[in-house]
Amino acid sequence: MEAIYAPKDILNKLQDSRKNSLIILGDEPVISNHIKEHIKASTKINHFEYQSITIDTSLKIEKLKPIFENNSLFSNKTLFNINIPGGRIAEEIKKLTVKIISENIEDIFIFHFQNSTKDLVKSAWFNKIKKYAIQFDAKEPSVNQIENVVKTRANYHKLDLNNESISLLSNLSLGNLLAAENELIKLSLIENNKSIDAKKLISLISNGSKFDSFELLDYCMKGNIKKTNQALSYFEEEGMEPIILNGIFSWIFNAISKLKFSMIMPVSNKKLMELKIFGSSQEYVINALNKLTVKQIDASLIKIKEIDLICKGLRTGDPWLEINRFVFGISRLLNKKSE
Structure with a gap:
């Protein structure tokens, strides 16, 4: 590799x-x-x-x-x-x-x-x-290759990422090597030769921000429309790559989809851990499983893929407009479900 x-x-x-x-x-x-x-x-x-x-x-x-x-x-x-x-x-x-x-x-x-x-x-x-x-x-790595490629690039930048953090970064970048590389370069400037686990990775990626990307996920999946809108506006103004935000929703909705179709209820902590869902993220997943239909989950995954193609320039569209529509729409949907 x-x-x-x-x-x-x-x-x-x-x-x-x-x-x-x-x-x-x-x-x-x-x-x-x-x-x-x-x-x-x-x-x-x-x-x-x-x-x-x-x-x-x-x-x-x-x-x-x-x-x-x-x-x-x-x-x-x-x-x-x-x-x-x-x-x-x-x-x-x-x-x-x-x-x-x-x-x-x-x-x-x-x-x-x-x-x-x-x-x-x-x-x-x-x-x-x-x-x-x-x-x-010089080709974009496949879905099956991306974690090994991120590990190779992390080693090149003298970064010690454990398997959990490599998996998380691969998901956050939605399989896009350039997005992952940009994050690795930033990390190498501040954490060279130091061990980085998933918790530390999240902290470093969002360092110094008024909002971090996982706060956006928190607001959206809890149906907090006002905070979701504020966070989206902040990230757009700060020039964050929309593909990173899209990657977070890809990570969480892929887990939701796998669990929904497995028909295994209630969802065990062990199963959530296997899908790299930790801490408060487990609450989002369980709530979404209870509140979203199979059709809504499928539509979300299709939209996430569409936004990914727009971000990569493979489909015409405004990535920020589409990510705003999608995230705000999910927040409204979960807000109504909680009423």
């Missing part, structure tokens, strides 16, 4: 394999940025110059040639960071890139193909570059 999500010694691996290029396939930002920053730092120590290039459908060979052929660049070894968003690339540009990497073996080339397709990996151009390259995939 470390080799995929936190690769090390990339420059040495290139040299050992007698290759001078890296291929990054995909647009997951944590992995692709890790690889680029790692190789950039390694080559900087070895006095490489750095050149960033974007090859897209609008690029003309007349603009690209001088970058590769500039004598001042080739007076030293150079790291070329070549970003390729996608689309049809001119044949003459493809031929030039292959020619350059084959002739300049002392330089390092990163080819970042952001839009990975079957046609791309089958193409003659890609396979010609591949002869000189080590390949990395």
Whole structure:
């Protein structure tokens, strides 16, 4: 897992394999940025110059040639960071890139193909570059992978998270690696090399806030409409990532759904613990099981997934508008149920 999500010694691996290029396939930002920053730092120590290039459908060979052929660049070894968003690339540009990497073996080339397709990996151009390259995939981890990936990234940042805190952070980020990474970076600045359990994680994530995300959950699931609205407004004004708030509701509603469909009543403390539901959160779950119908729980999970896609840019919409509608709606629903 470390080799995929936190690769090390990339420059040495290139040299050992007698290759001078890296291929990054995909647009997951944590992995692709890790690889680029790692190789950039390694080559900087070895006095490489750095050149960033974007090859897209609008690029003309007349603009690209001088970058590769500039004598001042080739007076030293150079790291070329070549970003390729996608689309049809001119044949003459493809031929030039292959020619350059084959002739300049002392330089390092990163080819970042952001839009990975079957046609791309089958193409003659890609396979010609591949002869000189080590390949990395930059893809969003699956639901089954996310906890191991978060653990790998936590180790990379020298953070000691126990299994419970890793599971909680994975749920809070709704399986989004970038959201989890942002939290890990913040934690590494204040808790480097210290053990972090779930309780401490919650405290650190909400440190210094007028409201914390679990207070929002508390207000919403108890049907406190006024406080729910105040907390939502505060988080939006403070610029919190809506995907984090959505992750908390995903965590709690997935547990509610599993218990509702299990038909095991009353719900035992052991079962709640197995689902990573602790402390006062157990009260929310039991209340929701008693007050919400199967149809309402299913509709909530569908909405949570929809908000997740909007947050990731995979569906059109305003994430803050949707999270406000959803959370406020649940609060009103539970408020009515308590009357």
